[in-house]
Amino acid sequence: MVFSSLTFLFAYLPAVLAVYYLVPLNWRNPVLLIVSLFFYGWGEPVYVFIMIFSIVMNWVLGKMVARYRISDREKSKRFLILCMVLNLLLLGFFKYWDFFAENMRALGLVFFRPLKLGLPIGISFYTFQAMSYPIDLYRGETDPQKSLVSFGAYVTMFPQLIAGPIVRYTDIARQLNQRDHTMEGFYQGIKRFTVGLCKKVLLANSAGQVFEAVSALAPAQQSVLTAWIGIIMYTFQIYFDFSGYSDMAIGLGKMLGFDFLENFNYPYISASVTEFWRRWHMSLSFWFRDYVYIPLGGNRHGLARQIINIMIVWLLTGFWHGASWNFVLWGVFYGIVLIAEKLFLLKHLKNMPSWLAHVYTMFVVIIAWVLFAFTDFSKVLAYLGFMFGSTGRLADGLTVYYLHDNILLILVCIIACTPVAKTRLNILRTRKGRALVPVLTLLALFVCTAFIVDASYNPFLYFRF
Amino acid sequence: MKKKLTRKLTLGCFIGYIGCFTIANLFSGSRDISYNENRTLASAPSMELQHILSGRFDDDFEKWFSDQFVARDFWIELKAGIRRLSGAVENNDVYFARDGRLIQRFASYNEETLKTNAGIVNEFCEENGITGNVLLVPTAAWGAASELPAGAYDIDQADLINDAAELFAKQNFIRYTDYASPSPSLYFRTDHHWNEKGAYLGYEALADKVLHKQPNSFTYETVSTDFCGTMYSQSGAFWNSSDSICRIIPETPVETTVNYDGQYTENSIYSEKRLNEKDKYMYYTDGNHAYISIQTDADTNRKAVLIKDSYSHIMIPYLITEYSEITMIDLRYYHSPVSQLIEDKENTDLCFIYSLDNFCKDPNLAFLR
Numbered sequence: 001m002v003f004s005s006l007t008f009l010f011a012y013l014p015a016v017l018a019v020y021y022l023v024p025l026n027w028r029n030p031v032l033l034i035v036s037l038f039f040y041g042w043g044e045p046v047y048v049f050i051m052i053f054s055i056v057m058n059w060v061l062g063k064m065v066a067r068y069r070i071s072d073r074e075k076s077k078r079f080l081i082l083c084m085v086l087n088l089l090l091l092g093f094f095k096y097w098d099f100f101a102e103n104m105r106a107l108g109l110v111f112f113r114p115l116k117l118g119l120p121i122g123i124s125f126y127t128f129q130a131m132s133y134p135i136d137l138y139r140g141e142t143d144p145q146k147s148l149v150s151f152g153a154y155v156t157m158f159p160q161l162i163a164g165p166i167v168r169y170t171d172i173a174r175q176l177n178q179r180d181h182t183m184e185g186f187y188q189g190i191k192r193f194t195v196g197l198c199k200k201v202l203l204a205n206s207a208g209q210v211f212e213a214v215s216a217l218a219p220a221q222q223s224v225l226t227a228w229i230g231i232i233m234y235t236f237q238i239y240f241d242f243s244g245y246s247d248m249a250i251g252l253g254k255m256l257g258f259d260f261l262e263n264f265n266y267p268y269i270s271a272s273v274t275e276f277w278r279r280w281h282m283s284l285s286f287w288f289r290d291y292v293y294i295p296l297g298g299n300r301h302g303l304a305r306q307i308i309n310i311m312i313v314w315l316l317t318g319f320w321h322g323a324s325w326n327f328v329l330w331g332v333f334y335g336i337v338l339i340a341e342k343l344f345l346l347k348h349l350k351n352m353p354s355w356l357a358h359v360y361t362m363f364v365v366i367i368a369w370v371l372f373a374f375t376d377f378s379k380v381l382a383y384l385g386f387m388f389g390s391t392g393r394l395a396d397g398l399t400v401y402y403l404h405d406n407i408l409l410i411l412v413c414i415i416a417c418t419p420v421a422k423t424r425l426n427i428l429r430t431r432k433g434r435a436l437v438p439v440l441t442l443l444a445l446f447v448c449t450a451f452i453v454d455a456s457y458n459p460f461l462y463f464r465f
Numbered sequence: 466m467k468k469k470l471t472r473k474l475t476l477g478c479f480i481g482y483i484g485c486f487t488i489a490n491l492f493s494g495s496r497d498i499s500y501n502e503n504r505t506l507a508s509a510p511s512m513e514l515q516h517i518l519s520g521r522f523d524d525d526f527e528k529w530f531s532d533q534f535v536a537r538d539f540w541i542e543l544k545a546g547i548r549r550l551s552g553a554v555e556n557n558d559v560y561f562a563r564d565g566r567l568i569q570r571f572a573s574y575n576e577e578t579l580k581t582n583a584g585i586v587n588e589f590c591e592e593n594g595i596t597g598n599v600l601l602v603p604t605a606a607w608g609a610a611s612e613l614p615a616g617a618y619d620i621d622q623a624d625l626i627n628d629a630a631e632l633f634a635k636q637n638f639i640r641y642t643d644y645a646s647p648s649p650s651l652y653f654r655t656d657h658h659w660n661e662k663g664a665y666l667g668y669e670a671l672a673d674k675v676l677h678k679q680p681n682s683f684t685y686e687t688v689s690t691d692f693c694g695t696m697y698s699q700s701g702a703f704w705n706s707s708d709s710i711c712r713i714i715p716e717t718p719v720e721t722t723v724n725y726d727g728q729y730t731e732n733s734i735y736s737e738k739r740l741n742e743k744d745k746y747m748y749y750t751d752g753n754h755a756y757i758s759i760q761t762d763a764d765t766n767r768k769a770v771l772i773k774d775s776y777s778h779i780m781i782p783y784l785i786t787e788y789s790e791i792t793m794i795d796l797r798y799y800h801s802p803v804s805q806l807i808e809d810k811e812n813t814d815l816c817f818i819y820s821l822d823n824f825c826k827d828p829n830l831a832f833l834r
Binding site for chain 2: 001007009042187189282343401406441445446452
């Protein structure tokens with residue numbers, strides 16, 4: 001069940017909000033755990049047991065890590081390592097086994113067999129989230145959670161369960177035990193959720209359809225500009241999809257009294273790729289920084305070592321995004337660009353006119369999205385070919401069609417990528433304009449409902465022809 | 466406005482909105498059939514443990530929930546309306562053309578399929594020692610091109626017909642574009658078919674190229690004015706007005722006996738009961754059947770065997786004045802040898818009548834033998 005489904009909006013959410021606010025305060029964590037497990041089990045009825053195993057394992061081992069962290073550092077570390085190994089085995093088995101087995105078979109080792117098990121939804125997110133707990137305990141950055149139920153509520157919490165943000169235990173530990181439920185929080189939550197819903201349903205899905213159509217065109221129908229329109233639409237899709245989902249998660253969190261950290265900060269206005277990665281999927285970047293890059297030594301052991309560390313982080317980042325070579329390549333590509341920026345490019349970027357730095361950044365990002373969009377490497381090459389003129393056509397009637405058909409969508413997407421809504425141009429931020437908030441909320445929900453219902457529109461046209 | 470009031474109102478709107486529709490869904494009745502979508506709507510998913518554990522439950526539930534969502538058609542129309550207002554030129558690949566006309570996009574075709582299908586036809590005709598008459602009808606994107614919104618892009622169907630003509634060099638290719646100039650009046654406004662005027666020109670072309678005679682004259686009688694066709698359904702643009710369906714009356718009346726699939730016989734090529742259904746185009750020869758055999762009292766002693774899609778149906782009222790026997794074959798359903806139907810080659814006209822876009826993608830020609 002995704003947030004942008006009718007089941008979520010018109011069955012699950014109202015039921016959860018009603019129950020959550022009707023029960024006494026000290027029942028709210030148990031309620032949160034139960035409804036979150038229900039949420040997970042709804043889509044993954046069998047894998048919910050893996051989730052429960054993960055919760056109990058991290059909680060128990062976390063307890064052991066904390067118990068010995070002062071008296072017996074070695075012992076504490078052994079528990080920590082055990083916990084990490086179990087977490088990574090779980091993730092490795094479900095997410096990467098088939099990829100590993102298929103590559104082994106390609107090398108002639110037919111003993112390995114893909115299991116075709118299907119990936120438990122959100123396992124990449126909740127495993128990382130849960131792992132932060134024993135590590136932070138070992139580092140003494142937080143104290144163990146006494147209640148298994150509260151810990152379970154933290155790991156499974158449905159707003160961020162399937163697509164992040166990756167909430168670290170330390171960031172939310174206090175709120176788990178005590179949080180305020182205010183009308184202001186709920187109001188902010190509604191605004192944030194509605195914005196996220198619009199991003200996902202109105203922008204991301206529509207842009208995605210255009211990219212899908214363009215990438216399915218026969219080579220004879222491609223042209224340079226058509227291919228660029230297609231990949232720019234994908235660029236919009238992936239941002240509004242992911243950041244929209246994060247907005248909805250943050251909004252739902254606020255409705256339940258939680259404050260999650262931000263996950264996106266207008267990444268497409270960056271003036272360098274380094275800056276882009278400080279603004280894109282921040283919770284993941286922070287996770288890798290705190291739990292991989294810095295423990296590896298970060299920048300404290302000389303430039304050569306730092307470069308190796310950056311490469312390791314980006315190999316892992318790429319691989320985290322999916323068990324396929326194109327994601328590895330995507331990560332390596334970013335690793336190389338970031339190292340280049342660190343070594344010399346950043347200096348030049350600062351001296352360039354700022355528009356040029358922005359163009360450079362978006363160019364790199366868009367090329368990287370081509371690597372990300374197609375798991376099949378021959379398709380990556382073919383699409384890059386279309387973008388750079390392999391067809392010998394700059395544009396044709398189809399280009400005009402795609403522009404014309406999506407003109408408003410493109411304009412809205414461009415504006416929504418910039419922080420213009422955070423400025424005084426946004427009348428909703430003025431005293432008088434605030435009156436529009438309830439009206440626009442209602443209107444947005446109304447329009448989103450139409451788009452979601454329409455997605456299931458399936459006229460039976462077999463009577464055609 | 467006071468911040469407190471804004472907060473309260475927003476909260477009220479949000480809770481009220483999702484609350485109202487949640488409750489409305491609980492109490493709204495279940496619909497079995499969607500008229501506009503022309504299909505059976507999903508029913509409640511099975512609550513058996515096995516189904517719940519299967520992993521499909523989530524999808525099945527959402528399918529049911531959205532199929533039965535309160536005022537479903539209204540939401541679909543609203544989305545189409547928003548597309549239109551946003552400056553989009555189409556919704557679900559149907560153009561919003563001038564005067565409420567809805568036109569199917571025809572932006573690409575599969576050259577391989579076209580060549581394969583032409584090859585099958587050529588081979589079949591050669592094997593049976595007969596010359597085929599081939600009529601490929603361009604779609605409304607050709608005929609009503611003048612009505613298309615700015616920015617619309619389609620392939621040049623007149624060019625495609627010329628290309629196809631070369632593939633059928635050994636057959637008698639009937640070039641529709643020689644007989645008809647592009648005109649919106651040849652097509653329904655809300656359906657993907659040509660209408661009685663378009664089909665008349667097809668008949669005229671066939672009379673000239675196959676029968677070598679002048680066409681007969683006909684009069685028209687409107688039998689329904691609320692035909693909302695496939696494009697109406699596909700576009701979601703339910704605000705557009707409907708089309709008319711008419712009966713096509715020859716100057717000299719013709720009696721017919723129509724046998725459907727070898728199973729039952731009617732004495733009219735029109736199916737009155739279909740006028741009460743969604744797809745009123747089925748008024749002509751009762752829609753899609755594997756095999757339709759029509760005997761007429763037209764004293765011509767000529768037979769026609771039509772390998773066809775539904776574009777041919779509206780031509781039948783014209784053709785019954787020319788043939789004493791017409792056999793219609795739909796290769797989607799009819800997989801027996803067609804060669805047995807054309808043994809009397811002297812008196813039989815073998816015709817292939819398809820819409821151009823369908824002929825470029827229909828995989829069922831493979832059943833022709």
